[in-house]
Every structure is written in C-alpha cells, then in structure tokens.
Amino acid sequence: MMNLKSILSKLLLVLSIGVLLPDMASAQSKATWIWYPGDFEVWLSNKMQVRRTEREAVFPPLWQYYSPYALVTFQTEVDIPKPDQVKIYSEGPFQLLLDGVQIYGQPKSITVPAGKHKISFKVYNQEVLPAIYIAGNYVKSDASWKVTNEDKLWIDENGKAQQSGTPWVPVGSWNFDTPVNKPSEFKLTTTPWNAKKTEKTAAGQLVDFGKETFGYIKIHGLKGKGRVALYYGESREEAMDTARCETLDHLSFDGNQPETYTHDGSKAFRYVQVVADASVKYDSISMLYEYLPLEYRGAFKSSDQELNKIWDVSAYTMHLTSREFFIDGIKRDRWVWSGDAYQSYLMNYYLFFDSPSVERTMAALRGKDPVTAHVNIIMDYSLYWFVGVYDYYLHTGDTKFIKTFYPRMKSLMDFCLGRRNKNGFLEPLEGDWVFIDWANGLPKTGEVSFEQMLLARSLEAMAVSAEIAGEKDDQKEYQKLASDLKTKLFDVFWDKKENVMKHQRIDGKMQDIVTRYANMFGIFFNYFTEEQKQSVKNKVLLNKDVLQITTPYMRFYELEALCAMGEQDYVLKEMKDYWGGMLNEGATSFWEEYNPNKKGTEHLTMYGRPYGKSLCHAWGASPIYLLGKYYLGVKPLSPGYETWAIEPNLGGLKWMEGKVPTPNGEISVYASTSEVKVKSPIGTGTLRLKSKSKPSVKGAKVQALGNGVYEIQILKGKEYTVKYSL
C-alpha cells in the first residue's frame, strides 16, 4: 500500500516528465507560417493602400512606405524525444543550418535527430517577404521561434563561426496554418451576392445590390468583342453620373473571354451602372462580396427599434471597414489612418474583439525605422497610436505586442519628444499636419492644448509599456515626463476663472478660444477633477456657442464624454437624431460626415466634389462602442478583463440586452428598469447600480455606497439576477 509520500513522488515524476518533454506539448500544436514581426503587415498595407483609385488613376498614400526585410534568419532550439522528419516550405531561397552546419541544396525536408538542436533558416525574398512553414512531429514553425534581420554570423580565418550582438526578436505570425496558405497569397474571403434590382438606363443598365457592399463585379453570359464600362456608386446618383463618379473601370474583351467574367479589382458600391458596346452581350451582373471573416461577438438589442437598427448598421459599417486592416472609408481612401483606426480598435472591443486585426493595424501604422514623420504625417495620429497600444493591452492583457514593438514605440516617441518647442509643448514643425477634426475655422497653429493632452496620455502609455518591456529606467523617465507635462498643461491652458480648458497659445499669448476637444478628452482621460468635469460639461459640452462638431469622428468622443458624465438620456436622443437622421436619408452604412441641415444630393458632396463623401466610414459606427461601454456599461478595469466594471444605464430605454466580448467569451447583460442580469466567463466584475431601494440578488452581497448607489461583485461562470428599482 502506498503512503502519501510515495503517491506524491509518483505524481512529481509524472509532472517532471511533463516538464522534461515540453515538446510533447508542441507535438500537439499547429505549425504556421512565420515572418519578421510587422513585415507582413508592412507589405500588405503597402499593397492594399495603393489600391485606392480615383477614376482609374492610382492614388497612393502621401506618407512613407516602409519595406519588409528582404533577408532574415529564423531560429529555434528544440529538444526532441525521437528523430523528426521535418518538411520545409519557404517563401524565397534559404540557407539551412542544423547545429551550425550548413545543409547543402534547398531540401524539401530534413531529418532532425533526437535530442537538443539549434535550427536556423536564412531566407531571402526581395519581391514579397521572407517566410517559412516548418512542419515535423516536434519541430514546427510557430510563435516561439526567433528571427533577426542581421545574423552577424561570420567565419574567422580558422573556419570558426563567430556571432555576437545579433538582435533576435520573436517572429510574427497570424493564421496561415497550412503549407499552401502562403502569406504572399493572402486574400480576403469572398462569397457570391446577387443584384436586388436592375433597371435600364439611357446608356446601359443600373444594378442595385440593395445596400452598401464591397467586392468584385461578375458578368454572366458574356459574349462578343468590345468594351464594357462599370460606373460605381455608393448612391444611385453617383453611378448614374458617369462623368463624375469617383470610381469606374473600363474593361475590354477580345471575344475569347470566358462566359463568366470576374473583374480583378474590388470596389465599394451599392450601385453599378454597366455600359457595354453594342457588340458585347451579357445576361446578368452579380458580384463577389469580399470580407474579413469575423464573428459578431458583441450584441445589442433594446426596446427601441430605431436604436437597434442603428446598432445593426453600425456593426455592418464596422465590418465593411474591418478588412486587411481597419481602414477609414471603403470607397475612396482605403488607407490606414491612425486616428480612424484608433476608433475602430475601440469599436472592435465591443463587436468582434479580433485582436489580430488590432495588431495588424498597429504594426502597419507604425512601420519601421527610421521615423522621419508623424504617423500619417499627422501629429495627433502619432499620439493616438500610443494610446491604442495601451488600450490593446488593457482590453486583451496581451504583452507580446508591446514586448516585440517596444523599440519602435520608443523610436516614435523619441521623434515626438524631439519635436517639442522650448516650452516642452508640441507645436507643428515643417511637415507636421495637425488634424484634430474637419471643422471650418478650427485654429491648429501654435501650442494647442488638445495635442499636449494626447502627448501626456501617450507618455503614460509609454511608461506602462516600458515596465512590460522590462525597461525600468525608461518607465521612470516616461512617468516623470507625463506628470510634468500634465502639470504644465493645467498651469498654462486651464482657465481658473472660467474653469474650462483653453484651446491655443501662440508665441506665449493665450488665445481667447475654447473648443470641445481637450475638454471632452479631459473627461474620459480622467484628467479633470469632479468639479472641473461639471464645469466643462455645462460650459463647453452642452454649450451651443462653442464650435459645433459635425463629423462622426469627433462626435464619437463628444458623446463618450457626455456618457462618462452620466448623460446617457441626452446622448440617446442625440444618437437617434444623428444616426437616425442618416437612416432616414436611406443610409445602409454610416457616413464620413452628416449635417442634418443639408438636403438631398448635398449629402453626397465633400472636398468640393459631388460624390466626394464616403458613405461607409468606420468612424460612423461609434454607437457600437457607446452602447456597449456606456449603456450595457461594461469595461475592463485591469488588463485582459482580470477585473472589470459593469454599470448598466438605460438612458431612457425600457430594456436592453446584449453581449460584450472579452479575451475569453462574452459578458451577457440584460437590463430593464427593475432587473439586471449578468453572466461573465472571465475575471471579477463589479456591478454598480443606482436604485431607489437596496437591490436584491441571490448568491452575492450588495454593498451600499451611499446616495442610492450599490455594488455587487460578479464572479465568473455564475449568473446573477438583480432586482432593483430605477
């Protein structure tokens, strides 16, 4: 009979076998294509962004394109129990070293003997990017491999290998999990989509796909020789206006084409007008809808049908703009803009919670070194990038991105800090674009308080990141820079008499102007005291004399600030007015800009062009974020939802229910005026409620905070039903 000690020692034996054979675990794991981190994103974003066209002219970005490293060395160390037959797939010719010894030729597989081994592949690919897929039973390319762009491995005069100072970093990967699924051949998913309606036009045929969409036009039953023109329109008017529509394609057929033709360029449209030479005949037009396969993990439904439609159309708008990367608009730009993407990250946390999309976008935006201009050349857009990294960490708890990209965070921050003026404030230098918002008459020169506030937040993000990256000294330095800047921000821009944040100082002279920007960010950055918040709310946010915001872009933050101040009732009305207004105009996705005072086709114009406005713009989808964070009321308090808060606010609705995604499942919420139900698969939540009487709940304690506010701790896996009275 075994005594406890012998049981324990057997148990330890089992455990230690587990420890001794870590590769038994990896024998279960999947091989995947790997590359230098960020390089796939650089390559793909270069390729994608140049697909922007204006009436068949290529329209590439105005900022620098970085390049993938054309030559990189991948390396792993393994300790395997048995010899392993390992298959090798490579994008580009490679040099293979097994334990430092070169294997001749370009083998398609090798046998790695049992035991400890160092395996390295130096891969060259100047056309696309170097990548490998290595698949044995034990030896597999995965996120645990390291990579470098300069291996510095040289052979001295005696034939002895020397290597030092090699900058190894963790590899990049995504979901390229089979050998044939090569990074260089990445394509979004497509699915057939039929026209909803067709009508004859003077010159041809107008095809209506029923709502905003994106993809490749297909022509069925195509016969004959000649030309076919495709005029795309997000609106009927645009597709009909062949001389002025923003996108079009001229096709030419020699008579030998297949009967079903699929165009190779994707476009955004609801309508397409097809104008064919008389010598060309076809039966019908359809399209291949192109999209990134994503799960709608967030959900929202309420007693208000219009609001539900706003959420649905927002989610669709968000999906259309969540592609290779989070882009701004699908018709025109198709570029990756940091300010726009920052909002997409936030919306994504309440809809898809697709971390790879956030990582891809942040990597593409940051590019590489040297840093010679702001991200997208816009000062505020460099700063949003830092805040985006912090938010990513907060929502996902993932530290790998920060650990891998910390050197690039630092070089971008060095660039920003190097552009401060003698007062320590960011003030635009040559080549710096200060965007803030599209707003007529918005002053953007000199020292603008909004930019300093974003810089302070960015420095805080750097401090947190430095700690994660193990850079203690940096952490201290960034923390000090942040707190000094915050002090200075208030010393200079806070108007102690009016109790609001001023907008701008030029050559040391404070300008007599207050705008919403710094004032609303100060609220949800929690930079203001409670008293300051109240003053700002009344004197700025709810003051119609302060320069109005007309873009959904800044509307996002304005409404967020109001929600953060508990103005959900007011914001709900605003949402219904503003987004409901677009729906009333027939929107099937939300727009780049909306001005309720405009009429008819005026809504289509922008940038002085009749169809210049994007009718599907990511920043138009903010209700997803607002409804998830400030109505369902769920948000992380510590990284990866280890702790989180839930504070449902009906904002005048009778009831609402929905889901908020987390790194591990979704938090479900139902709330009416008398009942709140919560269930979470993750972390420890704190439910906060206002109630006329003390709420009741089974299996949890209700803590009274005073003033009719109560808190209930939500443990994961349990369902709570709370009775209360609003």
Add this chain to the structure above:
Amino acid sequence: MMNLKSILSKLLLVLSIGVLLPDMASAQSKATWIWYPGDFEVWLSNKMQVRRTEREAVFPPLWQYYSPYALVTFQTEVDIPKPDQVKIYSEGPFQLLLDGVQIYGQPKSITVPAGKHKISFKVYNQEVLPAIYIAGNYVKSDASWKVTNEDKLWIDENGKAQQSGTPWVPVGSWNFDTPVNKPSEFKLTTTPWNAKKTEKTAAGQLVDFGKETFGYIKIHGLKGKGRVALYYGESREEAMDTARCETLDHLSFDGNQPETYTHDGSKAFRYVQVVADASVKYDSISMLYEYLPLEYRGAFKSSDQELNKIWDVSAYTMHLTSREFFIDGIKRDRWVWSGDAYQSYLMNYYLFFDSPSVERTMAALRGKDPVTAHVNIIMDYSLYWFVGVYDYYLHTGDTKFIKTFYPRMKSLMDFCLGRRNKNGFLEPLEGDWVFIDWANGLPKTGEVSFEQMLLARSLEAMAVSAEIAGEKDDQKEYQKLASDLKTKLFDVFWDKKENVMKHQRIDGKMQDIVTRYANMFGIFFNYFTEEQKQSVKNKVLLNKDVLQITTPYMRFYELEALCAMGEQDYVLKEMKDYWGGMLNEGATSFWEEYNPNKKGTEHLTMYGRPYGKSLCHAWGASPIYLLGKYYLGVKPLSPGYETWAIEPNLGGLKWMEGKVPTPNGEISVYASTSEVKVKSPIGTGTLRLKSKSKPSVKGAKVQALGNGVYEIQILKGKEYTVKYSL
C-alpha cells in the same frame, strides 16, 4: 556699319536667348530611367549577393539588407517653348499630377502645354523598385529631376493642397537610356567563349576554358532525358573532386529541352567537369562569358616581360571582379565588402576610371538608415567607406555623390562616434567585427591604433564632405574631432623611445606589440614626420621579426608604404617574387592569399576546405595601382586632376610606358633612364625628377629644388620630352 556697341548688343541678344531657353539644350540631352538615389544599387546588390552558393546551398550575407523605397514621387519643373508630346514609361503604377492636377488613368503619353509647369509622378513598385523614363522633346527624365519617399501632399477639408517639409533629393540614374532598357531587367553583357581543351574523365568529361572565367555553361546538341551534373573548378583538382568542389549544379532534362541549352546560373571557373546520365547525349560544351563592359584606359608596359604579365593578369583579375559592383572573389563570396572594394576603387582609378562602378559600390555598401551595425559589420570597413568617398572626390572632382549621400555619411559617422569608449577610441562592442587582416595571432581586442588612425582619416573625409554639402558647422566639428583624435593617437600609441607606433592598449595598459598596420598607413596618410617615417621604415616595414603579412590585401598597403618611401627597387623585386610566384604556379588571375612556402594543392586550401581559396580575388590585383601611382608615378593633387603630380620611378627597369586615366582622357608617360615623355589632356601637372645633371626640355622651365631634384610644369595638351640622367 555697325559700331562696337551694336555688335556687343547683338552678341548679348544671342547670349540671352541661350539663357532664356535653357530647355533648348535639354532638347538635345538624353532621357534616362531615374530612381531614388541608391535604391537601384540596394536592390541589385541584394539580388547579386544572394547568388553566392556553396554546393547548391544559397549563402546570403551576414549583414542587413536594406530595401528600395516602394513608393516615391518624382518631380520636375519645366519651362518649354512649345507644347510637348511626352511618352511615359514606368516601372510600377503611377499617379501623375500636372501642375497639381491629377491626370486620370495610367496614360502612355501626355501633352504638356508650352510654358512653366510642375510635373510629378508618384510611382509604386514593391516587387522591384519604382522608376520612370519620360521622353518628350523638352520634358525628359534625367539627373536634374528630384525625388522623395514621402511627398506629404495632402488635401485639407476645403479641397486645398498642402505640402511642407518634403525631403526632396536628386534622383539616381546610370545608363538606362532607352525605354526597353529597364532597371529591373539589368543584366551584365555576355559573349560566347569556347573551350580550349576537353578530356575524358571516369565519370564524364573535363572541359578547360584556358583561364579563369565567369559565366553560363552552354550545352550543344543536347538530346535525351535525364540528369547532367556540372562540377566547377578554378583548378583542375577542384573540378575533378565532385564531392568537395565549392560550386556545382544539377540539371534535369525531360527530353523536350532545346538542343542548345544555356544554364541560368552564372559561376566562376576555369574548368568544368560534366557528368551526364547515359540517357543524355550532347555534342559539346561552351560558355557565355559574362562581364561589365569597361574600357581599359590605363596601360603599362616595360622592359620586364614578367612584370608586364603581372600587370596584364592583374588587369584581368580586376575586370573579373568589377561586375554589378566591385566584389571580392568571383567563385565563392560574390559579396560586396567595403575593405576589398576600397582597393578596387584605387585600382579602378588606374585602369578603368569607371566612376559609376565606384558610385554603385559605395551606394550599395552604405545602404540606408537606420544604421544598426558597421558596414559588413566590420569596424574597419565602415571607416574605409568614408576614405573611399574622399578618394572618389579627389580623383573625379565629382561633388554630386557627396551632396546626395551626405545625410547617410553623417548617420554612419554618428553610429561610429557613438561606439567610442570613454577615452574617445573605437573599441569593439558586441556585434563589431575587427578585421584588419587575415593573420594568425593578430590581436584585435581593446583599443587598436590602426582603427583609430582610420577613424581620424574618416573624420577628415567628413570635414571635406561637410564643406561640399554646405554644412559649415559640421565641417568645423569634424575637423576638430579629427585633429583631437590624431593628437590622442600619437600621445597614446606613439612609442617615443622606439619611434614606432604601438599596436594595442587594453584596459589602459599598452601592450608590448608592434605591427605593420598603423605604421604603414601612417606613411601614406602622411601622418608621420619625415623622421618618424624613416624610423618606421627601418624598424617595422623592413624588419622581418614584425608579424609578416601574407594576404595580398595588406600586401597592397605594405608595398604602397614602401613605394611612398622611395623603395621602388625593393618593391619591384617583391612584386616579381610574390605575383611572379603565383604566375609560376599557373595562375591566370590573382589569388586571395599566396604563401610561397606552400606546395602543389596546398595552394588551393583555405578556411579548412580543400578548395576554399578564391583564385580570382580583387585584392590580388594591386600591381595595377602600384605601377600606375608609384612607377609611372601619376596622382591627383587636387580634386578631379585640376592639379596633379608625376614622379616616374623605374625601380630598376630599363624603361616603362603607360597611361593613367583621368576624368578627361589619359595622361601618357614614357620613362627610360635618360628620357621622360609626358602628355596630359587635363589640369596642371608637376613633373618631379631626380637627375645627375639638370634635365633639358623644350617649351618648359626646369626648376631645381636642390639635392639633384628638379621640377617641370606640365600644361595640358602639350607633349614634353625631358632629357635627364638617372
């Protein structure tokens, strides 16, 4: 009748028309393909260097590959007398703006109206590099265009274009002067070359091409199906040793191949052993010799037949290694090494004077930013790069390279200066390779005097370059850094008792070792006083107890130092021994290393491999340089041969004659013991002669300097025959 005034005014009219119509001149000039400066070189060197193979394994460099910018904007401003029909050729899709207005589509030509216009092309090419060829009567792409990698041209909310801080630089170009001659399709020239001898081997056939060569094997009368193996050898032994030869190719034929097959991979060899399956038949083997078309502008002939052969074989060695870039060895490395290339530059000035090859090589070596390691990761190789830029300016007088690359000169120097220790000396940090020379037992750690001397010279090169680039403050700073470092170099390393330069200091302790390196460079850098030079010559250079030099690489400088001390007689004997020794061993090109004490196949070994040694190595060709500079005795004194010196030294020869190329024609020299003839197409030369009696010459004055030394001024275009007595 016209008076003088009216004649003058008519003349002025003619002149002013010339000034008013600068584009009339450009109407005569050629259009050429243009790109971002250095990007073609980065792309081509990436491609070329990865062609190194070892027994069919790809063997890419150990240092970082930079990439061309995938997106660049070319721009020109023109003022043209007539409308111009301009043809457009582009490598990659482009966006064309004429006076800021986008031209739709991808036009193959446009009409530019008469008058002033700004034309810009934004071109995207991620696979190769963006390049354009624009050809009208007046509007033509040429070296006058500007280019940027971030145009920062954005449109504000009112549709107004904004642009500032755009880093424009002059474009790069070479000789791609027709539309079809695209940069992406660059290939060296080839010409057919027949075998000199064939013989049967046990397994197949050994083909001897008579001398070292480079190119593509051709198989004639090829029939059947099966495999053919090619075993290359720089020596007969290597080609016969199928298991250990350094390069080989396995070909496979399916029976449907053409009768004449040309292999697509070029190799270096004199011999090839062809081993075919019995099922494959062929008639004969030839090759396509591949080379860079270069004119042999330098020449040397003398009374010594062996020396003449040494010059000829040196020139051939130099030509074989002057390819896409100046490379080290043609069989094995095929990489661009800065230390090796630096010697090629110097030899080039006495043979081809091909400036584009120097520029291409310097651009490829420098790459781009950021600088994260030394050039080729070797400390001395970063420093040779700077000295090479200075020498390029001295020989060619060209300032465009420096003006274009000055920012990259500066960032590389920043990197170097950032790696100094607390004493201000370069001392290897992690990842720094100190090469100096292949020599057994040569100490390379700590503070090595040789590296400090190269740094001092590099700082002097930076000072000159800063002045050319118009950076006055930089010029002063670099000048001061250089002079401070020189002072410190002598304070620390000059042994005042022994009157020699010591080799090394470790942790503040001077090591008791003297080597040749710093001592020989100190002579021809002219860092030593006359007294110091004499001491160094006797105690180091001519002292057999000081660590001997066995590589032609450092032999180059050792012999140069001795020549600079007037030891031409001694050096001539050394040349005949050393290079004559290789010829006696059957060399048809000069080697990476030669040790006269070795026998037979021992000469083929290196790096512990039986055929590891390169038998055609650029650094083996130094007699070209020595004979041109120190026997014919011609060298520039000011940039571009505006002034130059000639000091013929027969070194014991009865007579010699030759040519030294300059930016504008060749300087011809003949010298015997009684007569010197000189003719130059350029600058003002100073002929210096030792003569027992005062030399006589027609049409020039002879100036006596004392001690039997005389000087004669050489004006361009005149032939001088000087009678003297040696």
